[in-house]
Amino acid sequence: MQETIATSPIIEVGGLKKRLGSVEAVRGLDFRIEAGSCVGLLGPNGAGKTTTMRMLMGLSEPTEGFARLFGREARRLTRAERGRIGLVPQETNLDPDLTVEENLEAYGRYFGLDKGVVRERVPELLRFMDLAAKAKARVNQLSGGMKRRLTVARALIGDPDLVILDEPTTGLDPQARALIWRQLHALKRAGRTLLLTTHYMDEAERLCDRIVLIDQGLVLAEDTPKGLIARHARGYAVEVEKPLPNGASLDGLEAEDLGSSLLLFTDEPERVLASLGPDAAVHSRPANLEDVFLRLTGRKLRE
16 A cells, blocks of 8 residues: 655644734634645635735744745744745836836846846746737736736745745736636646635636635635535525515525525525516526625625
8 A cells, every 4th residue: 555645845834823913813723724725715805815914925924823935934034935936016116217128137136046047937937828929018008917927926936835826817808817827727737836825716726726714803714716606605506686476485594684684595596496486686696706705704895
């Protein structure tokens, strides 16, 4: 019988807490990210995502607990270990005085890469992110989508094992989002480990192998996207406008009051539609990750 060799997680977070003055922004997070997986760290504004990401990047020290990358405390990573991480920040912080290829070359030098390696990787990354035609253009000549793609390319210059993406497609048009999604899938197939934050639930559902949903500094749920949907939103969402038809039976159904309508979650949409009758103003669709997010974190707007 072949012996199974245990492998350490790329990221391991345990009992992680962070106090900011009198506010406990992170109140005890526990999760692991295995090599070669894509994990989404999701939550509403103020959930503790940014504080957690800062601790993972070694920019902030935990009050309690630990955040380990490659088996070492994040704030104690060596320069070589940091070189194994590619970061796509929320802000597109490119150098506007440099050309597209010069931005990549400068980042490669920052990580101490050999000039020959940088010369080889820059055109590869520009082709990978569909920017080869803009190699000599300055950053201020690029569209928003091109700048975002360049930021992703820059994060990959060191051929990282772990890529951390903080809302990589915010504000992009559908074509730019689709291109970045396609290339992130390619990174997954190549065995890279991805940690993603996003407010686009369809993006998380497409890309992520697992979701860690947090709010108020705590993990609310963790599972595959399909597992979360099955557990918290059943198979289908049926929205029916008020007032409900006479005789409509909602017994045993999970329902959410949206004000002018009810949102019903069920594994048997046909039975629900039949019970509502032909006169009901109703819309039925498969449940999705956004349903889970709103059910667990609420519909109230966050500042």
